[in-house]
Amino acid sequence: MTSLPNSTAFAIANATLTNPTAASAAKAATLKAAAAKADKATAAAQDFEAVFLNTLFQQMFSGIGQGPFSGGPAAGVWRSMLTDQYARSFAKTGGIGIADHVQRALMIQQEAK
Numbered sequence: 001m002t003s004l005p006n007s008t009a010f011a012i013a014n015a016t017l018t019n020p021t022a023a024s025a026a027k028a029a030t031l032k033a034a035a036a037k038a039d040k041a042t043a044a045a046q047d048f049e050a051v052f053l054n055t056l057f058q059q060m061f062s063g064i065g066q067g068p069f070s071g072g073p074a075a076g077v078w079r080s081m082l083t084d085q086y087a088r089s090f091a092k093t094g095g096i097g098i099a100d101h102v103q104r105a106l107m108i109q110q111e112a113k
Helices: 006-018 020-061 073-092 098-112
Strands: none
Touching: 020 073, 020 098
């Protein structure tokens, strides 16, 4: 579960004491907004990791197919799409751990605002 900023937690606690029904609605709306922010941060972090992994994969594949039977110019286009899909797949299934750190940093920055 995502932690709420102190001011948000205080507002929810204050609303709970004054009007319990409105407080539960306010809490639900706040939690929904926090979950949406967390989902956006997670998606952005995975995209960042995918771009990083794509760069790594492009370097790994750069020396492959440099010969008389390399497949021609279309092989380069296909290879770039292949490395992009590899990178997205790796990032979506956990990657190398960059997305977790980026997601935490994004959430800290959002809470600081």
